[in-house]
Amino acid sequence: MRAAIHPVATEAEMRQWLARVPVTRDWPPDFAQTMKGQGPAFIVEMSTAPGCIPCADLWTSLGTLGQRYGWKVRTIGSQEAMLRSGRLGLPWVGHPVAWVRPVSDANRIIPVAIGTDHGPNLARNLYLAAKMLTGVKPAVGVRGMSKFTGIVGVAPRPSSNRARN
Numbered sequence: 001m002r003a004a005i006h007p008v009a010t011e012a013e014m015r016q017w018l019a020r021v022p023v024t025r026d027w028p029p030d031f032a033q034t035m036k037g038q039g040p041a042f043i044v045e046m047s048t049a050p051g052c053i054p055c056a057d058l059w060t061s062l063g064t065l066g067q068r069y070g071w072k073v074r075t076i077g078s079q080e081a082m083l084r085s086g087r088l089g090l091p092w093v094g095h096p097v098a099w100v101r102p103v104s105d106a107n108r109i110i111p112v113a114i115g116t117d118h119g120p121n122l123a124r125n126l127y128l129a130a131k132m133l134t135g136v137k138p139a140v141g142v143r144g145m146s147k148f149t150g151i152v153g154v155a156p157r158p159s160s161n162r163a164r165n
Helices: 011-019 031-041 053-069 078-087 119-133 138-144
Strands: 006-008 042-047 072-076 097-102 110-114 151-153
Touching: 006 011, 011 053, 011 151, 031 042, 031 053, 031 119, 042 053, 042 078, 042 119, 053 072, 053 119, 053 151, 072 078, 078 097, 097 119, 110 119, 119 138
Parallel strands: 006 151, 042 072
Antiparallel strands: 042 097, 097 110
């Protein structure tokens, strides 16, 4: 797991890791139609933490996609994010992690990002999540998803100010 997680503390570090990530260039013929037509039926939920640079990057990208295609985007708390990861058997890696779910069903969730990613990769993952949640076999959708980058924020350091006796 450690090899797949890339904690970053600066924007420069995040950009260096993102430069290594391939960008989606092939689009299914029904991409725009699906994204606009299905958008109102789904919500993207992401975990975040104060000062998390990849969280801000993912939030910006998801916000842009949400506005373009009519998808709702919101944050969820750390506890909910850990519970979701556990339910799906994902290791908890920190923030950000993003999921798509139907607006009307909080229990049907698909992870679409572990760490931040390029906008086109996120768009493709949203598209595939919508497809899987509306009937495409999960194995087909998962094979098409962009790999998760694992570019996450650095965990805050514990305070060194210990109470003195």
